[in-house]
Amino acid sequence: MCLGIPGQVVTVDRLKNWAVVESFGVQKKVSIHLIDEEVVQGEYLMVHAGCAIGKINVDDAQETLKLFEEAYFDKQE
Amino acid sequence: MINRNDPEIGKKVLQKLAGLADQAARELGRPPVLMEICGTHTVAVSRSGIRSLLKDCLVLKSGPGCPVCVTDQSDIDRIILLSRQPGVVIATFGDMLRVPGTYSSLEQERARQAKAEIFYSPLEAVDFAEKYPGEQVVFLGIGFETTTPAIALSIRQARKQGLPNYSVFSINKVVPPVMKVLLSDSELGVDGFILPGHVCTITGRKAFDFISAEYNKPAVIAGFEPVDVLEAVCLLLKQIIERQARTVNGYTRLVQEEGNKKAREIMNQIFDPADVYWRGFGLVEGSGLKINRDYADYDASLRFPVEIDTVSSQSNFGCACGDVLKGKINPGDCPLFAKRCTPLWPVGPCMVSSEGACAAYYQYELS
Ligand code: SF4
Numbered sequence: 001m002c003l004g005i006p007g008q009v010v011t012v013d014r015l016k017n018w019a020v021v022e023s024f025g026v027q028k029k030v031s032i033h034l035i036d037e038e039v040v041q042g043e044y045l046m047v048h049a050g051c052a053i054g055k056i057n058v059d060d061a062q063e064t065l066k067l068f069e070e071a072y073f074d075k076q077e
Numbered sequence: 078m079i080n081r082n083d084p085e086i087g088k089k090v091l092q093k094l095a096g097l098a099d100q101a102a103r104e105l106g107r108p109p110v111l112m113e114i115c116g117t118h119t120v121a122v123s124r125s126g127i128r129s130l131l132k133d134c135l136v137l138k139s140g141p142g143c144p145v146c147v148t149d150q151s152d153i154d155r156i157i158l159l160s161r162q163p164g165v166v167i168a169t170f171g172d173m174l175r176v177p178g179t180y181s182s183l184e185q186e187r188a189r190q191a192k193a194e195i196f197y198s199p200l201e202a203v204d205f206a207e208k209y210p211g212e213q214v215v216f217l218g219i220g221f222e223t224t225t226p227a228i229a230l231s232i233r234q235a236r237k238q239g240l241p242n243y244s245v246f247s248i249n250k251v252v253p254p255v256m257k258v259l260l261s262d263s264e265l266g267v268d269g270f271i272l273p274g275h276v277c278t279i280t281g282r283k284a285f286d287f288i289s290a291e292y293n294k295p296a297v298i299a300g301f302e303p304v305d306v307l308e309a310v311c312l313l314l315k316q317i318i319e320r321q322a323r324t325v326n327g328y329t330r331l332v333q334e335e336g337n338k339k340a341r342e343i344m345n346q347i348f349d350p351a352d353v354y355w356r357g358f359g360l361v362e363g364s365g366l367k368i369n370r371d372y373a374d375y376d377a378s379l380r381f382p383v384e385i386d387t388v389s390s391q392s393n394f395g396c397a398c399g400d401v402l403k404g405k406i407n408p409g410d411c412p413l414f415a416k417r418c419t420p421l422w423p424v425g426p427c428m429v430s431s432e433g434a435c436a437a438y439y440q441y442e443l444s
Contacts, residue, residue: 003117004117004223004274004275004301031198031227033230033339034226034227034230034337034339034340034343035339036337036338046278046331048223048224048227048275049170049198049199049220049223049224049227049228050197050198050199050200050201050227051198051200051227053223053226053275053278053279053337053340054278054331054332054337055331056330056331057330057331058330060329060330
């Protein structure tokens, strides 16, 4: 139906509650009504049906992948 | 960003996973059975080949996670009648167009006289209503917790702009109540659940704690890259091996313990819980969302009341979508699968929706 698409914030208009995000090289205006925290250029948002539904924590993404790799492969290699 | 799509990582994890699955199988005395509860996971699992690669050591079932698929036949029939109302333009996500009702589909209606427009976002449908004041734009409110806040926003926006020609036909649903129905089914035989990451972004992890706390089953919230799914499967197998049952957040880069409060506030401002019908499940208490009294003027079911004959609203002959959605059978077990029912000529919604289990198995797993 509608996939969640991650996008990086290019510009933000907090007054009108929208941001332009870039996903896979395409820029799109999305609503940030549902995001309570501040939205800053360069951050990643998960966008669903034209609305950002949450911020993606990139550090966390890298960290968990590292932990996962350690937990599952190091012993084998 | 990081690459969670990396085939090298995938390959290594798969080996590890097969070992864990064997251990879990020894613990259970049979291969472990896991279920994904999200249409996007169904597609990810089929497309990446995870399901077929693991089929010898682990069963991965699909559950009621495709919003189009779980829409009851009576609601499809209501939508068809709605599309026939003079002046109405149905505004919808694309997947709804081809879903066959008892007598017709929106696509067939459109070929006759009805108007139906596809939108990526309900907010675009509001813009459309503003642009065409002579049309009555009825948005088909379909989806789970992930999509409902956007639909709620569209209603707020329409009110803010004073648009008299925008309304929503809500068949929106929430996931936890149907999970409870699944979990109460003694025949289900599922050992662990892969939970929908984007639904949980809104609800928070806690909303699904009941799976482990009340039903003693392990559950893991997962993202949608192949590595995310593999990671979730590993976390579930570990719990099975260690005889634990916890509801774990495996998608910490997006899902918060408390979820997205703001989104829930907006949702609750406009919708009230309701008892609604699900395909395959029947009436599920508190599982639907009805537009509340304060926003009743945006409720398409009140603005354009349509009467269907519920007795004659019947699932298409021979279609086993109901059993597929409950995880009782696999798409391939339906006698019509890939014979009379294909994506080109779908018999049931599970073959229509891009997130439907039948469509996913057809496209990626038919060898
Ligand atoms: S294969 Fe077609 S007819 Fe069979 S359950 Fe799936 S959608 Fe229904």
